[in-house]
Amino acid sequence: MPPIEFKILILENSIIIQKGIYRIFIESGFNCSIFFATNLDDLKHTLKSREIDLVISNVSFFFNDINSLKLLKSHFPDTIWTGFQYSYSENQLLQEFSYVFQINDNQDTFISKVKELTQEDSNSDIAHTVNLTTREVEVLKLLVVGFSNKEIADKLNLSIHTVNTHRKNITQKSGIKSLAALIIFAVSKNYIHIDSLES
Amino acid sequence: MLIKNTSKVAEVILNHHILILPFEHFGINLSFGEKNISEISREFNINENLITSVLNLFLEIEPKDFTFNTVDDLRQIIIYLKNCHLYYIEEKLPSIEELINQITSINNCSEITLLKKFFSDYKTEVANHLKYENDVVHPYIEYLITLLENKDLNNENTYSVLVYKDFHDDIEEKLNDLKNLLIKYIPISNDQQIRRKLLFDLFEFDSDLNIHSKIEEKILIPLVEKLENNLKEYNATN
Known part of the structure; x- marks a missing residue:
């Protein structure tokens, strides 16, 4: 299997720090593409257009605005959210990140932590990509023949929240987001037959 | 590599062939001779910074600010x-x-x-x-x-x-x-x-x-x- 190239997004205003982190990645030989954002709009745009694996954010972007971070995390649950700080930050904010780097971390510590975080994620991906769970297949089958989340929840005796979680997992494992494309995915995996679909 | 107003258009395209497209979208067609971006932009009456900003976007280089006002x-x-x-x-x-x-x-x-x-x-x-x-x-x-x-x-x-x-x-x-x-x-x-x-x-x-x-x-x-x-x-x- 070819090595996986990770997509890393750095949210930072300072060009010096941006370049510093970039250089650390380049020198380490870590297989990744690096993207930069200098504000939250840029961040959102890149998160939408690229499947970012890891965000490294200057925590100060979320000072007094912890809810924006929570919202972003919920919209992009497959992304690992890390921070780095070079001034005092509230614990409540720091706890929202999977890990917080310090400005005085050395190069090796920094890279090995990134590897650890992305490795965990890729392992879990490999474990999940093979097949959907029985429940996820049930949700997918109902979804592609036109049932709404609410109807699926009622049919399978689940909460809508659980149905949503299954949908997110299906998308994460398949890489397919739109319903129209999920239909083709479901046919390709023999979860449904083309004849069972309405024209 | 950052594309500048002084960059020669032909070299830019030889290095990144995909950039033929944005030139075309600006209405600037081949061929370019030895002209640089400033010269081409004057010829077509387009803000040179607008052209370089768009070309750099294709190379995933985003300027911090886009300063176009007119x-x-x-x-x-x-x-x-x-x-x-x-x-x-x-x-x-x-x-x-x-x-x-x-x-x-x-x-x-x-x-x-x-x-x-x-x-x-x-x-x-x-x-x-x-x-x-x-x-x-x-x-x-x-x-x-x-x-x-x-x-x-x-x-x-x-x-x-x-x-x-x-x-x-x-x-x-x-x-x-x-x-x-x-x-x-x-x-x-x-x-x-x-x-x-x-x-x-x-x-x-x-x-x-x-x-x-x-x-x-x-x-x-x-x-x-x-x-x-x-x-x-x-x-x-x-």
């Missing part, structure tokens, strides 16, 4: 976007559709039948969206420009350009789905060569569409918002 810049951006639309509708989408049709003729699996329908719906969706931009958004911006130029500033404008910020998300999402389906899931049946051509087309379309969205979000919308605010301020003080 109505001429706005007009150039609209021309660029309109040319993109023409390229998508008249060239790229038909080319993708033709390749899907070719695959259909040699690979008759159920997934390909569904894919053909998926793309046909997708093409309609994209066409409708682009038609909306051509018929509503761009004329609205041109109307704002006319108001400002004719000092006819007493008109009430209730529409705001902000409303079309998120339109491209769905289009890009489905394009990604299409690539994923072709790469991961749809069984191959003697269609490797055509599928490769199709994927190259899809990646190129995706890249151009992505920059198109960025130009709208980072250059066009802020400029129009500025224009709207100028009009509002004028109305408030007169």
